[in-house]
Amino acid sequence: MAAEVSSVRTVPQGRRFAYPWRGAVGNTVFFGLCLIAGIVVLLTLLAVIAQLVVESRPSIEAFGIGFLTRSVWDPVAEEFGALPFIYGTLVSSLLALLLAVPLSIGAAVFLVEIARGWVRSVLSFLIEALAAVPSVVYGVWGIFVLVPWLLEHVSMPLAETWGEAIPLVAPPATGPSMLSAAVILAIMVTPIITSVARDVLLAIPRAQREAALALGSTRWEAIRTVIGTARWGIFGAIILGLGRALGETMAVTMVIGNDPSIHTSLLQPAYTLASVIANEFTEATTPLYVSALIEIGLVLLLTTLVVNIVARLLVWSIARRYSQQ
Amino acid sequence: MIERRLQPSPWVEYRRRIVNALGHGVVALATVVVLFPLIAVIWYTLREGIPGLTWDFFTQLPKPVGEVGGGMANAIVGSGIVVGLASLVAIPLGILAGIFISEYASARLAAAIRFVTEVMLGLPSILLGIFAYAVVVKPIGHFSAYAGAAALAIVMLPIVIKTTEEILRLVPRHIREAGLALGIPQWVVVLRIILRAASRGIVTGILLAVARAAGETAPLLFTALNNRFWHTTLDQPIATLPVQIFTYAVAPYEDWHRQAWAGALVLIGLVLVLSIVLRLVVSRTHFEHEQ
Numbered sequence: 001m002a003a004e005v006s007s008v009r010t011v012p013q014g015r016r017f018a019y020p021w022r023g024a025v026g027n028t029v030f031f032g033l034c035l036i037a038g039i040v041v042l043l044t045l046l047a048v049i050a051q052l053v054v055e056s057r058p059s060i061e062a063f064g065i066g067f068l069t070r071s072v073w074d075p076v077a078e079e080f081g082a083l084p085f086i087y088g089t090l091v092s093s094l095l096a097l098l099l100a101v102p103l104s105i106g107a108a109v110f111l112v113e114i115a116r117g118w119v120r121s122v123l124s125f126l127i128e129a130l131a132a133v134p135s136v137v138y139g140v141w142g143i144f145v146l147v148p149w150l151l152e153h154v155s156m157p158l159a160e161t162w163g164e165a166i167p168l169v170a171p172p173a174t175g176p177s178m179l180s181a182a183v184i185l186a187i188m189v190t191p192i193i194t195s196v197a198r199d200v201l202l203a204i205p206r207a208q209r210e211a212a213l214a215l216g217s218t219r220w221e222a223i224r225t226v227i228g229t230a231r232w233g234i235f236g237a238i239i240l241g242l243g244r245a246l247g248e249t250m251a252v253t254m255v256i257g258n259d260p261s262i263h264t265s266l267l268q269p270a271y272t273l274a275s276v277i278a279n280e281f282t283e284a285t286t287p288l289y290v291s292a293l294i295e296i297g298l299v300l301l302l303t304t305l306v307v308n309i310v311a312r313l314l315v316w317s318i319a320r321r322y323s324q325q
Numbered sequence: 326m327i328e329r330r331l332q333p334s335p336w337v338e339y340r341r342r343i344v345n346a347l348g349h350g351v352v353a354l355a356t357v358v359v360l361f362p363l364i365a366v367i368w369y370t371l372r373e374g375i376p377g378l379t380w381d382f383f384t385q386l387p388k389p390v391g392e393v394g395g396g397m398a399n400a401i402v403g404s405g406i407v408v409g410l411a412s413l414v415a416i417p418l419g420i421l422a423g424i425f426i427s428e429y430a431s432a433r434l435a436a437a438i439r440f441v442t443e444v445m446l447g448l449p450s451i452l453l454g455i456f457a458y459a460v461v462v463k464p465i466g467h468f469s470a471y472a473g474a475a476a477l478a479i480v481m482l483p484i485v486i487k488t489t490e491e492i493l494r495l496v497p498r499h500i501r502e503a504g505l506a507l508g509i510p511q512w513v514v515v516l517r518i519i520l521r522a523a524s525r526g527i528v529t530g531i532l533l534a535v536a537r538a539a540g541e542t543a544p545l546l547f548t549a550l551n552n553r554f555w556h557t558t559l560d561q562p563i564a565t566l567p568v569q570i571f572t573y574a575v576a577p578y579e580d581w582h583r584q585a586w587a588g589a590l591v592l593i594g595l596v597l598v599l600s601i602v603l604r605l606v607v608s609r610t611h612f613e614h615e616q
Contacts, residue, residue, distance in 0.1 A: 023510030030512035034429055037421035038438050041486065044479060045441050048448070048456045055459050106355025114349060115356075123356060125604055130363045132596045134540025136567045140574045140589045141366045144373070144582065187362040194359060218341050220348035240447070247449025249543040250567075254575060274451050274543070281458075281547045297455045301448070308447035312440070 049301065056295035058288055067295060073260040073276075075284070080292035082299055084260045088270035089300075092178055092252065093245035095266070096185035101238055103186075104193035105227075108234075111194070112201040113209075113223050124198075131191035139254035142184045143176075147255055150183060151175045155267045173267035176257035181270065184251045189241035196240055196315060200233030201226060203322045236314030243307040247300060249274040273300040367593065374590025377583045387553050387569070393580045397588055399555050400569040403470070406556075407549055407565055408538045410474035411481055416531055418478075419485025420520075423527075426486070427493035428515055439490065445483040453479045454544035462548060470559040473549025480541055481534035488530025492523045529603050536599040540592055542567035566592060 059067065063080060070081020111123055155173035163171040204226050212222035227234070257269020258279055273296050284290045381396045388395030426435045457476035462468055496519050504514035520527070550562035551572060566588055573585035 023513075026510050026512045030515070031429060034421050034425035037418050038425035038430060038434070040418060041422045041438055041445075041482065042441055044482070045445055047460075048452065048479070051456050051459045052452065055455070103355045103359050106352040107359040110352040110356045114352065123360070125600070126360050126363060128604075129597060129600050130360070132536060132540075132600050133363070133366060134542070134567060134592050134596060136540065136542045136570050136574075137366065137370065137589045137593050140570060140585050141369055143574055144586075145365070145369050190359050190362075218345035220345040221341070223348070243447050247447075247451070249449060249451045250571060254571070274449055277451055277455065278543055278546055281455075282550070294455055294459075297452050301452050304447060304449055305444065308444055311447075312443050 049305075052294060052298045052301055056291055056298045059291035059295040062288060063292075067292075068299070071262060075280070075286075075289050078286065078288050080289075082273070082296055084262050085271055085273045085276050085296060086299065087262050088178065088181075088256065089246055089272040089274070089303075091266075092181040092185055092256065092270065092272060093242055095178070095182035096189060096245050097238065097242060099182065099186035100190045100193060100241060104190050104237075104241070105197055105234060107190075107194045108197035108201055108237075109223060109227070111198050113219070113226070124195075127191045127194050130187075131195070135188070135248065135250040136254075138184055138188060138251040142180065142251055142255040146184060147175045147180050150177075150180055155179060159265075159267055167264045168266050170265040171267070173265075174257060174269055176255050177268055178256065178263075178266045178270040181252045181256035181272070182266075184255050185245045185248055188248055188251060189245050192244050193237050193241040196237035197230075197234050200230050200237060200315060200318050203233070203319050204230050205322055230318060232314050233318030236311045236318070239307055239311035239314065243304050243311060246307065247274055247304050249278050253278045273297075367597075370586065370590045370593050373583075373586035375587075377587025378590065382584065382587050386555065387564075389553075390578070395584075397564075397566060397569050397584065399552065400564040400566045400588075401591070403549070403552070403556060403563040404539060404566040406559070407470055407473045407477060407545070407563060408535060410470065410559070411477035411538055412531075412535060414474070415478040415481035415485055415534065419482050419530075419534070420489050420527060422482075422486045423489025423493060424515060424520075426490045428511075428519070438486075442483045442486050442490075445479070446487065449543070450476075450480050450541055451543035451546075454546060454548055457544065457548045465560075468548060468550035468562040470549055470556065470561070470563040473545045473563065473565065476544035476548045477538040477541060480544060481538050484534040484537060485530050488533060489523075489527050492526025492530070493519060495526070496522045525606050529606055532599050532603055532606075536596050540567060540596060542571050546571075 059080065063070070067080065067082055068086065069083055070079075071083040072079045072081050073084060074080075107123075107127070111120055111127075115123055151173060155169075155175075155177065158169045159171035159173040162169050163173075208229060209222045209226060212225050213219070217225070252272055253275035256272060256275060258271050258275060259269035260271045260276065263270065277293050277297055277300075281290070281293055284293055379396070381394060382398075383396060383401065384398050385394070385396035386399055387397065422438065426438050430438065453476045456479070457472050461472035461475050465472075500518060500522060501514060504518045505511065509518075545565050545568050549565055549568070551568050552562045552564045556563045570585050570588040570592070573581035573588070
């Protein structure tokens with residue numbers, strides 16, 4: 001107590017009266033620094049977008065809008081089209097969501113509605129840890145553990161039994177494939193969807209659960225009404241996971257097989273927007289090749305921008321509606 | 326009719342109870358399945374990585390293709406340098422921008438910067454690599470540690486801003502008012518009182534950003550590139566741990582795979598230790614989160 005009083009009385013007051021300019025000049029300088037930092041952040045995003053647009057000019061001029069629908073990728077003849085990569089990115093991401101969404105929402109519900117005390121905090125910690133594992137580590141694990149396992153226990157049996165009837169699992173099954181990429185992506189987006197869905201569920205007022213229980217609902221029925229209220233926020237969490245899956249690079253590059261042609265079968269190799277950039281950027285020798293890769297980056301940028309903005313707005317709208325409670 | 330509705334058959338009641346129990350079981354199972362890959366990844370990385378963690382791994386340069394042995398010493402140091410350079414830019418800039426949002430900006434401008442920060446968090450990091458390539462590598466004419474650091478700085482920036490800003494918002498208003506009422510200039514109030522109150526949270530943000538940057542591979546592939554030797558200046562390509570792991574994992578040599586696993590173990594260990602430290606730091610500041 002005594003120490004607090006003395007520090008309050010001596011230091012600031014003394015300074016204020018001894019150096020009246022310090023406050024004004026210091027305030028202005030510090031405000032200026034903060035303002036510059038804030039503006040730099042805004043400009044960084046604009047600069048990233050602008051730079052990608054500028055650098056893809058040669059490719060846009062050479063191929064026009066047809067770039068998006070052409071499926072030829074021939075660096076030697078300098079003929080480029082993005083369709084195989086767009087296809088690979090969309091299919092692997094959507095397949096990943098198909099696997100990840102039910103599991104993530106289940107886990108989020110368990111964390112918020114059922115787990116209590118230390119169980120809840122330990123599980124939350126583990127899910128954060130899952131999100132923190134670097135992409136390249138998932139890639140190493142994917143190449144040496146997941147891919148061989150999937151080939152032996154999933155892809156081969158599927159291709160043998162259903163391959164004739166269903167084109168989606170037609171043989172020959174290969175180790176690195178669309179399926180492997182989807183599974184590794186599912187593992188990587190699960191923690192994102194789970195933690196955002198958890199936050200959304202936590203934002204729903206307690207009163208809603210209590211009201212349902214008071215009317216004689218079972219706990220499960222009460223949970224279902226809560227999920228109903230939170231549905232748009234949960235949808236936002238899923239879209240956020242989609243954004244992450246679309247842009248995920250290293251792990252996918254290491255397990256998808258990197259083949260720039262479109263196979264109907266999910267058990268065969270594919271290629272994504274992000275992984276073609278990762279693989280070929282340093283090999284690109286001609287300006288047009290580099291520009292085509294950067295235009296692929298631009299496609300990826302615009303897609304993820306739209307996806308992320310939509311997701312943020314959905315999650316925020318839920319948070320805002322209930323933040324007053 | 327009405328009586329029947331009011332008193333449903335006991336089977337309805339049983340069914341509701343069974344669904345209730347099943348629902349609980351399904352979500353518990355989902356949680357287990359979600360966490361299973363974490364255990365599998367840690368288990369295999371430990372099993373395959375520990376044999377590779379030799380003294381040479383930490384002290385030797387990579388051997389040329391075909392020769393067994395060597396290590397990742399230059400990549401480990403290189404990662405430290407590139408992440409350090411990126412931190413020098415991203416941490417002060419991020420903290421200042423966080424202060425700007427929470428202390429100075431109008432509501433609309435604050436919302437705009439917050440929004441941009443969220444969008445930047447969602448950008449695929451490989452695009453930041455392209456940006457750094459176009460802005461740093463292309464004008465200079467060659468790959469460099471600077472270019473890698475520039476890309477990583479943009480990866481780190483939104484993380485630092487977001488955590489700084491969120492923690493500053495939790496500092497109670499009366500602390501600011503008390504400082505100002507004593508006649509202390511606002512910038513001194515911010516630097517000496519508010520930042521100090523929020524220091525744990527800000528450290529959390531910095532550690533999060535460093536952990537994230539240390540594991541990033543994609544933005545370094547064509548900015549920092551790679552280097553088999555010790556770098557001598559920051560103006561040339563530099564080896565980093567994640568890029569080295571990637572290079573070794575996709576190459577067809579048994580010995581390189583062993584080293585890739587060892588590298589993965591070092592990375593995952595670093596990240597998990599940081600996460601645990603963060604957890605402890607955050608749980609100690611828990612009083613600030615409660616209303």
